[in-house]
Amino acid sequence: MGLLFYDVFPDMLKKKAEHPKPAGESIPVEHWSTGDLFHSVADAFWQKKTQGVFPKTMKKDKGSHPLYVVASSNYGLSICPCTSKSPAFLPRWYIPGGVLLRNTGEKKDRTTYVLKKLARPLMKDETVSPAFYWGMFPPEELCEEK
Numbered sequence: 001m002g003l004l005f006y007d008v009f010p011d012m013l014k015k016k017a018e019h020p021k022p023a024g025e026s027i028p029v030e031h032w033s034t035g036d037l038f039h040s041v042a043d044a045f046w047q048k049k050t051q052g053v054f055p056k057t058m059k060k061d062k063g064s065h066p067l068y069v070v071a072s073s074n075y076g077l078s079i080c081p082c083t084s085k086s087p088a089f090l091p092r093w094y095i096p097g098g099v100l101l102r103n104t105g106e107k108k109d110r111t112t113y114v115l116k117k118l119a120r121p122l123m124k125d126e127t128v129s130p131a132f133y134w135g136m137f138p139p140e141e142l143c144e145e146k
Helices: 010-018 043-049
Strands: 036-042 064-072 076-083 092-095 112-114 120-123 132-136 143-145
Touching: 036 043, 043 064, 064 112
Parallel strands: none
Antiparallel strands: 036 064, 036 132, 064 076, 076 112, 076 120, 092 112, 092 143
């Protein structure tokens, strides 16, 4: 009988169990995973991360946009901004309004467009502040508007 991954690395299972993802909490980037959705990420962060491409206009350091984790690996993440306004460019990937997010049961009050064209790398030792956990929505379930 072969060994399972968690038989060899039991601390990995323990590490996951020690870091639940409650709604509204700030969670270290090293515990983020594919499909995680965060809210209240400052526009100043997005301006720096996208080299000024997003958002087009700033609202005196008060604006914020959600963050979606497109993919994750042992080394880092691929993240992108989200918006409630339908983007002018195609394709339009989105999380429909009214769905319940996994892990938290939080209900999305409106459609959230995931701007995959603006995906950027984020190393697991970087910080994003503020970023409050909203829930999880699997990438394979994102809707596409053509």
